[in-house]
Amino acid sequence: MDGVSIIDFNGKTPRIDPSAFIAPGCRIIGDVEIGPEASIWYNCVLRGDVNFIRVGARSNVQDGTVIHCDSGNDGKGGHPTIIGEDCLIGHMAMVHGTLLKDRGFIGLGAITMDGTVIESGGMLAAGGMLTPGKTIAANEMWGGRPARLMRTLTDEQVAGNLMGVAHYRQLAKAHAVAVRAG
Template identity: 30%
Template sequence: VLRSDQNENPIVVGPRTSVQDNCVIHSGEAPVILEEDVTVGHGAIMEGCVIRRGAIIGINVTLLENTEIGEESLIAAGSVVVPHTKIPPRVLAAGSPAKVKKEISGETLHWIKMGSSTYVNLCRNYLGGDYKIIG
């Protein structure tokens, strides 16, 4: 569900961004900006936040008002990012409230950079008829 209650605070979804099933994205007092190559996991709830390029938001994460997630960061499943929190680029954050656990580099950073391309390729396969619809 994408819902914007105020015209001056839009919801912007960048290219190659994947918003998965059962997410709720709401802009009220602040806009929601999902930059390019972002992955938002199943069941995430987002309220007036900015997600920078290439970040991954885990399953059932809650992002509250005026939060910002840095480039290529990973927010672990089930985490809660409390209002006015800024998560820096290329870190793993987890917990409730979410805290930075470690910097991301090497193989993990490579995996994060490949995240959005996985979903872009899946979309191409669906559109190309590579999957048979049953039912």
């Protein structure tokens, strides 16, 4: 993986499925696991140094996103970051100590903080900031700073988000070919 930093930390080595696409410029550190057909786009940082990070099958983490976790210095054990299957995380998001369940969506430039949960089909809109301990229920869309419930997504809107996941899976295959040829 040319141009990618895979760094062992405190005896933990990142584990990346061979079918995942990891773009040049990424930094993947410590206790990080990336599942089948997932894609981590250009210049992302996934730092599993104080807790763990998991990225599920077919999920995509778009360009410039930072994913970290909470160490639990508050005596409560901390919060890993767990990204389920078929999730979409937009460009320049910051995801910290969050549980993003299967088919969840985090928009461009959005921020999630320690102990947040986005249920299946839930969405944090572009630029939103989900403050510590908040939960977005299934098929809800939250937005703003701090984020609040905006509306319930229709079945068509949830399906549209899943089409975005499928699009990124195909796009990752094309980029993998271009990177190898580069």
